[in-house]
Ligand SMILES: Nc1ncnc2c1ncn2[C@@H]1O[C@H](COP(=O)(O)OP(=O)(O)OP(=O)(O)O)[C@@H](O)[C@H]1O
C-alpha cells in the first residue's frame with residue numbers, strides 16, 4: 001500500500017544543506033493503522049509530504065498502491081491524491097474564502113459528486129460542528145478549524161488517510177471522539193491509517209508505532225518506550 | 227494584576243449571535259501561575275484576546291495592572307501590550323518575511339533596544355533553535371514555529387505572559403523543556419503566567435486551574451476533575 005525505499009531528503013538553503021531523512025525505508029500494509037512519533041523537527045511532516053507526493057526526495061522511491069510517485073508528473077500525482085488519499089495537514093490549510101461546509105464539500109465538488117453538501121453536512125456533524133457550518137475559518141476556534149480539516153480529509157472516503165497531529169488543538173474528550181471517528185471510518189471503508197502524533201494515547205490505539213530519529217524510522221514496542 | 231468583571235462577549239454573524247462568555251468574572255494575582263482549560267470552542271482564545279485588549283467585550287471591564295482597557299484607545303492598548311505583556315498565539319502569527327531571529331528580535335527592535343539580535347539568539351537557544359535562526363517560518367516545522375512564537379513572547383521579559391496552547395505541537399520532552407523555560411523565566415522576572423492548555427501535564431504545574439464551561443469560569447480542584 002505504502003512503500004518507501006532508500007529515501008534521502010534534504011532541504012537546501014543559502015549555504016546550508018539539511019539532511020532530514022537518510023536512506024529511510026518504510027512499508028505500510030493495506031488497512032494497517034500506523035503511528036509515527038518523534039521529536040519536534042525530526043522530519044515527520046516531511047515524511048508525510050513525501051508519502052503523498054507533495055514533496056519529492058533527492059533519491060529513493062515512494063510507491064502508493066503500486067504506483068511509483070517519482071515516475072508520475074504533477075497532474076498524475078494530484079489525481080492520485082484526489083481519488084485515493086485524504087490528508088489532514090498540521091496547519092490545516094483551509095481555504096479562507098470558503099465556509100466550513102464549502103471547505104469540507106470541496107473534494108467531492110472537484111470529483112463532480114452530486115450530493116456534496118449533504119455529505120459535507122453529515123461529516124461536519126460527525127466531528128461535532130453542525131452549528132458551525134456557515135462559519136469561515138477566521139470565525140472558528142483552533143480546534144474547530146482542525147476538525148473541519150479532518151472532515152474534509154474524510155468526506156470522499158479515501159483508501160488511505162494521512163493525518164499530521166490531528167488532535168494537537170483538541171481537549172482530551174474531543175480528541176478521543178475524533179479518534180473514534182477515524183477508527184470507525186477505517187472499519188467502514190477498510191482504509192489504511194497513517195497518523196503522525198505527539199499524543200501517546202493516539203499511538204497506543206494503532207497496530208504499530210514507528211519512531212523517527214536521526215533521519216531513520218525504527219519500530220517501537222510501545223509508543224512511550226524510550 | 228488581571229481583573230475581569232461581568233464580561234459578556236458575543237460574536238455576530240449574518241442573522242446569528244453567538245454568546246461565548248456570559249457575565250464572566252476572573253481575578254489573577256501578581257506572579258500567579260494560572261491554567262485555563264475547557265472544551266474546544268468553549269471560548270479560551272476569546273478570553274485571552276479580551277485580557278490582552280485585542281478584542282473588546284460588549285459589556286464588563288478588563289483591568290491589567292490597574293489600567294481599564296475599555297477606557298484606552300487602540301494606541302494606548304498597543305503600548306501596554308508592548309511594554310507589559312507577552313503573547314504566544316495559538317496559530318503563532320509569525321511574520322513570514324522575517325527569519326526566526328528577526329521575528330524574535332521584533333519586540334525589542336520596536337522598543338528601541340540596542341542588543342536585540344544578541345538577546346534574540348539567547349532566547350532561541352533556550353528553546354533549542356540555535357541552528358534554525360536563519361530559517362523563515364515556511365522553512366520550519368510546526369513545533370519549531372511554535373517555539374519561535376514562544377521565544378518572541380518572552381524576549382522582552384514582560385510582566386505578564388499569556389500563552390495559548392504553547393505545547394500543542396510539541397512532543398512530550400520538548401514540551402516539558404518549554405514549561406521549564408516558562409517557569410524559570412517566571413522565577414527570574416517575577417512574571418504572572420496565564421496558560422490556556424489542553425495538556426493536563428501543563429495544568430498540573432500551575433497554582434490554580436480554571437475551567438471554562440457554558441461561558442463561565444469555574445475553579446477546579448485538579449486539572450482532570452470532571
Ligand atoms: N523548506 C525548508 N527548508 C529548510 N529546512 C526545512 C524546510 N522545511 C522543514 N525544514 C527543516 O526540516 C526539519 C524537519 O521538518 P518537519 O516539518 O518534517 O519536522 P516535524 O517532525 O514534523 O516537526 P514537528 O513535530 O515540530 O511538527 C526541521 O528541522 C525543519 O527546520
Ligand SMILES: Nc1ncnc2c1ncn2[C@@H]1O[C@H](COP(=O)(O)OP(=O)(O)OP(=O)(O)O)[C@@H](O)[C@H]1O
Pocket residue numbers: 132135138139140141142143144169170171237238239244246264265266267268269270271272273316
Ligand atoms: N469571529 C467569530 N465569529 C463568530 N464566531 C466566532 C468567531 N471567533 C470565534 N467564534 C466562535 O466562538 C467560540 C469560541 O472560540 P474560541 O476560539 O475562543 O474557542 P477555544 O476555547 O479557544 O477553542 P479551541 O480549544 O478549539 O482553540 C467558538 O465556538 C467559535 O466558533
Ligand SMILES: [Mg+2]
Pocket residue numbers: 044045046090164367368369
Ligand atoms: Mg510536523
Ligand SMILES: [Mg+2]
Pocket residue numbers: 141142143270271272316390
Ligand atoms: Mg483556542
